[in-house]
Each structure stands twice: as C-alpha cells, then as structure tokens.
Amino acid sequence: MRIGFDLDGVLADLHTPFVQMAVRLFPTLDARVVSTADIGASPPDETHEPPTEAPGPPPDVVLNREQLDAVWRALTNTTDFWEGLKEIEAGVIDRLAKLADARRWEVMFLTSRPASAGRTVQRQSQRWLERQGFPLPSVYVVHSSRGRIADALELDVVIDDRPENCLDIVLESKAGAVLVWRGPQASVPTSAKRLGIAVVGTVDECLDALVRAQESDVEGGLIDRLRRLFGLRTRSPSPLRR
Numbered sequence: 001m002r003i004g005f006d007l008d009g010v011l012a013d014l015h016t017p018f019v020q021m022a023v024r025l026f027p028t029l030d031a032r033v034v035s036t037a038d039i040g041a042s043p044p045d046e047t048h049e050p051p052t053e054a055p056g057p058p059p060d061v062v063l064n065r066e067q068l069d070a071v072w073r074a075l076t077n078t079t080d081f082w083e084g085l086k087e088i089e090a091g092v093i094d095r096l097a098k099l100a101d102a103r104r105w106e107v108m109f110l111t112s113r114p115a116s117a118g119r120t121v122q123r124q125s126q127r128w129l130e131r132q133g134f135p136l137p138s139v140y141v142v143h144s145s146r147g148r149i150a151d152a153l154e155l156d157v158v159i160d161d162r163p164e165n166c167l168d169i170v171l172e173s174k175a176g177a178v179l180v181w182r183g184p185q186a187s188v189p190t191s192a193k194r195l196g197i198a199v200v201g202t203v204d205e206c207l208d209a210l211v212r213a214q215e216s217d218v219e220g221g222l223i224d225r226l227r228r229l230f231g232l233r234t235r236s237p238s239p240l241r242r
Contacts, residue, residue, distance in 0.1 A: 001104075005107060013087065025067070075116070146158060166197045170196055
C-alpha cells in the first residue's frame with residue numbers, strides 16, 4: 001500500500017506557533033479569533049498577491065492580509081522553523097513508522113511548506129520526522145494539485161486536512177482521500193461524503209481504518225474497502241489497484 005501524508009494540520013502542529021506569533025506581533029488581537037482556517041501552507045508571495053495555498057481570513061476573523069503577511073514573514077525568518085513544531089497527536093508518527101514496517105506500507109510525506117531561514121524545507125521536514133520516530137522519511141515539497149501528485153506517485157490513499165486537497169485527489173487520481181477534520185463533525189463540508197471522501201477526527205483513527213481495510217477479506221480493491229468502512233458509496237466497477 002502506497003500512502004501519502006500531509007504534514008501541517010495532519011501530523012505537525014502549525015496552528016499553535018502561528019497564533020503565538022500573531023498575538024506577539026499584534027498584542028491587541030484576541031487569540032480566540034485566530035482560527036485554523038487562517039493558517040495556509042504557504043505565506044503570501046513577494047508581490048503580496050493572495051497565493052492559492054494560503055486562504056484569506058474568514059469574515060468573523062480580525063486578521064487582514066497585511067497581518068497574515070507579517071506573521072508569515074516572521075515565521076519563515078526563523079532559522080529552521082519547521083524543525084521546531086510539535087506533533088498534534090503525541091506518538092502517532094512513531095506508530096505510523098512501526099505500522100509501515102510491519103505491514104509493508106510505502107509512506108510519502110507531502111507538503112507545500114514555504115522556505116524558511118536555515119536548512120531546506122525538505123531537510124527540516126526529514127529531520128523533524130526522524131526525531132518523532134520515522135527513520136529515513138521520503139518528503140516531497142510540492143506546490144501543484146495534490147490530485148496530480150497522487151496520480152504521478154501512484155498513491156493508493158492520501159491523508160490531508162484540507163477539503164479542497166481531498167477534492168483534487170478524488171477527481172484527478174485513482175487514490176482514495178481521507179480528510180482529517182478536527183473540528184465539529186457537523187461542520188464537515190457536505191461535498192466530502194457525496195464525493196466519497198472519508199472523514200476521521202484523528203490520525204490514530206485513520207491508521208486503524210487503514211489496517212482494517214488491508215486486513216478485510218471483502219471483495220474489491222483497497223479504496224472500495226476503505227469506502228465501505230466509512231459507509232461511503234464505492235466507485236464504478238472498473239478495477240482499482242489493490
């Protein structure tokens with residue numbers, strides 16, 4: 001099984017340092033109004049045009065584009081910033097590494113992190129994953145559609161925390177998509193299940209599902225078995241990778 005894992009929002013906690021920096025730069029800002037939706041995987045570019053990877057603030061959030069620019073500049077000016085993040089779920093990367101060895105999974109880590117001072121994004125991410133318990137990680141720094149990437153790498157499943165990335169995956173590749181949604185389940189986009197995107201609350205829950213799907217003796221490919229586990233409609237009868 002070939003699995004792609006997004007980093008920020010799935011395994012790595014970018015939210016906490018983002019909020020801390022925002023409050024440090026703008027002391028009058030109420031940390032409670034900085035939602036996860038403010039945290040893009042890339043900062044605004046040098047022309048200050050809103051990049052596709054970094055969403056703007058929702059209407060009920062006080063951060064404006066200039067403030068977002070300032071927060072991202074401060075973060076990416078920090079030497080080896082990406083090495084200093086914490087795991088969202090303590091021990092889950094070590095568990096993933098052990099499962100990958102035991103079950104012969106090929107795991108690729110996908111990220112669209114911007115460059116920071118210090119080592120390259122790839123090297124920082126590799127060193128971070130190794131410290132969390134995943135030796136010799138394969139890290140791909142990418143800025144194009146996750147669907148096209150999943151197709152090019154022939155991935156079976158991609159785990160991401162962004163609905164738009166999961167949508168790209170199911171529309172532009174044969175891979176299945178698992179959305180890690182840490183907010184209220186009632187707020188999951190309605191298009192997710194309609195398009196066959198599995199939704200989990202934690203990475204641990206996702207790993208449990210991957211193990212069950214691999215062990216299942218139900219007829220069909222891996223993706224169809226995952227869909228059945230989550231009560232989703234299976235795809236057309238055309239054969240899928242097992």
